[in-house]
Amino acid sequence: xxxxxxxASFGKVVENLEGRWFGAGSVLLALLVGVAAMTGVGRxxxxxxxxxxxxxxxxxxxxxxAFAVRRMPEKLGNTTVARASGLIxxxxxxxxxxxxxx
Numbered sequence: 001x002x003x004x005x006x007x008a009s010f011g012k013v014v015e016n017l018e019g020r021w022f023g024a025g026s027v028l029l030a031l032l033v034g035v036a037a038m039t040g041v042g043r044x045x046x047x048x049x050x051x052x053x054x055x056x057x058x059x060x061x062x063x064x065x066a067f068a069v070r071r072m073p074e075k076l077g078n079t080t081v082a083r084a085s086g087l088i089x090x091x092x093x094x095x096x097x098x099x100x101x102x
Contacts, residue, residue: 030062030090031055034094035054057098058095
């Protein structure tokens with residue numbers, strides 16, 4: 001909001017939001033891991049889950065995971081292990097649970 005009020009273009013504001021809060025690489029990593037886990041567990045359990053269905057279910061979870069990892073303060077342990085837990089382990093477990101449950 002401050003950037004827009006100071007006269008920055010809309011593209012600069014979006015670029016700042018993406019780099020600071022979400023990060024396309026973080027969202028993509030969480031999305032791919034969640035979709036892979038959801039389709040894999042779905043095939044193992046006999047519940048056929050398509051890639052498009054899994055992506056629609058996991059995408060909001062990937063956004064939340066990327067936001068949480070990016071906004072995690074340094075004093076709470078914003079380390080590689082914490083980022084890996086938030087972007088790999090959590091989406092994989094959530095995707096697997098969603099597939100097994102439904």
